[in-house]
Amino acid sequence: MEVKQTFIEFLEVIPDGAIVINSQGLIVGVNQAAAAMFRYSSSSMLELHLNELLPEGMREKHDQHLEKFFKYPGRRSMGNGLIFPAIRRDGSTFYADIMLNQLDIEEQLYGIAIVRDYTLQKKSEDKIRLELEFEKRQALTDHLTGIMNRRAFTAQLQDEINQLEAHGTPFAVSFIDLDDFKEINDEHGHHFGDLVLQKIADLIRLHSRHTDYVARIGGDEFATIHPMISAEDARLMMHRLRCQLVSGIGHAELPVTLSIGLCQCDKPSEHYTIEGIMARADKAMYQAKSEGKNAVVLTS
Numbered sequence: 001m002e003v004k005q006t007f008i009e010f011l012e013v014i015p016d017g018a019i020v021i022n023s024q025g026l027i028v029g030v031n032q033a034a035a036a037m038f039r040y041s042s043s044s045m046l047e048l049h050l051n052e053l054l055p056e057g058m059r060e061k062h063d064q065h066l067e068k069f070f071k072y073p074g075r076r077s078m079g080n081g082l083i084f085p086a087i088r089r090d091g092s093t094f095y096a097d098i099m100l101n102q103l104d105i106e107e108q109l110y111g112i113a114i115v116r117d118y119t120l121q122k123k124s125e126d127k128i129r130l131e132l133e134f135e136k137r138q139a140l141t142d143h144l145t146g147i148m149n150r151r152a153f154t155a156q157l158q159d160e161i162n163q164l165e166a167h168g169t170p171f172a173v174s175f176i177d178l179d180d181f182k183e184i185n186d187e188h189g190h191h192f193g194d195l196v197l198q199k200i201a202d203l204i205r206l207h208s209r210h211t212d213y214v215a216r217i218g219g220d221e222f223a224t225i226h227p228m229i230s231a232e233d234a235r236l237m238m239h240r241l242r243c244q245l246v247s248g249i250g251h252a253e254l255p256v257t258l259s260i261g262l263c264q265c266d267k268p269s270e271h272y273t274i275e276g277i278m279a280r281a282d283k284a285m286y287q288a289k290s291e292g293k294n295a296v297v298l299t300s
């Protein structure tokens with residue numbers, strides 16, 4: 001079955017691909033632009049099912065949409081520029097922008113799909129999306145160590161406070177400051193100091209669980225969040241980290257020590273704030289410093 005020739009001739013003046021289907025989804029008219037896009041000849045495209053131009057995984061759902069489309073004449077067009085992966089005759093895929101509308105020809109209901117090759121736009125959209133994601137990640141990452149920066153850390157801390165208030169989920173926060181880091185820089189150079197900071201970041205990660213958050217929040221300052229942990233387990237975790245460092249770091253076997261303040265947050269009624277938690281952890285860390293450094297002090 002073919003739709004009126006004059007109508008098909010009219011479709012040839014449209015720069016976009018045009019495919020006319022009957023209510024069974026069979027292609028009954030096609031212009032050159034559509035045939036070229038799908039790499040068929042116009043005649044070989046006739047009597048194909050529209051579904052054969054779509055990936056197999058989409059066909060069943062598309063059939064259901066098509067059935068509704070013809071069942072309720074006069075309803076809105078099925079797709080207002082929907083982007084689909086489409087299949088060419090040789091099996092290769094491209095992105096197509098497809099707009100399907102109903103068409104009444106001599107009291108017969110048809111569907112007309114206006115198709116545009118969307119591959120280039122899709123590529124540039126994907127590129128922009130990836131660039132935005134990369135920039136977003138960069139904005140939340142400490143460039144020297146690759147771990148979270150202060151901005152990401154405070155956002156996560158706010159999430160944890162919300163979780164505690166909503167569900168009572170406890171967490172611990174540590175404030176970790178290197179001891180006498182200025183001396184390391186002065187004796188071994190700034191570049192070596194950078195390597196030490198990277199190594200410390202790796203070690204803190206290594207000693208944390210994969211559900212914990214590790215950040216560098218200042219020059220030689222790190223901080224961690226440990227969701228769903230008891231104060232004692234958090235203290236043990238930090239103790240193990242501190243002990244490992246004492247045995248030395250890097251080729252120089254340089255002992256580096258840490259002063260660690262730990263704050264346990266497990267009372268929803270406390271109405272914790274980011275500033276309040278950081279101030280408590282910071283105070284505990286300074287207590288560790290004032291008691292001779294290389295220590296963990298726990299506060300609540």
Ligand SMILES: Nc1nc2c(ncn2[C@@H]2O[C@H](COP(=O)(O)OP(=O)(O)OP(=O)(O)O)[C@@H](O)[C@H]2O)c(=O)[nH]1
Nearest residue numbers: 177178179180181182183185190191193194219220
């Ligand atoms: N290599 C390197 N050094 C840094 C960086 N950021 C800050 N620093 C140095 O880190 C040192 C921090 O020193 P302080 O925290 O003031 O003091 P400290 O020597 O660690 O002494 P205590 O904290 O009292 O134990 C300073 O010498 C900074 O120049 C960085 O990105 N790389």
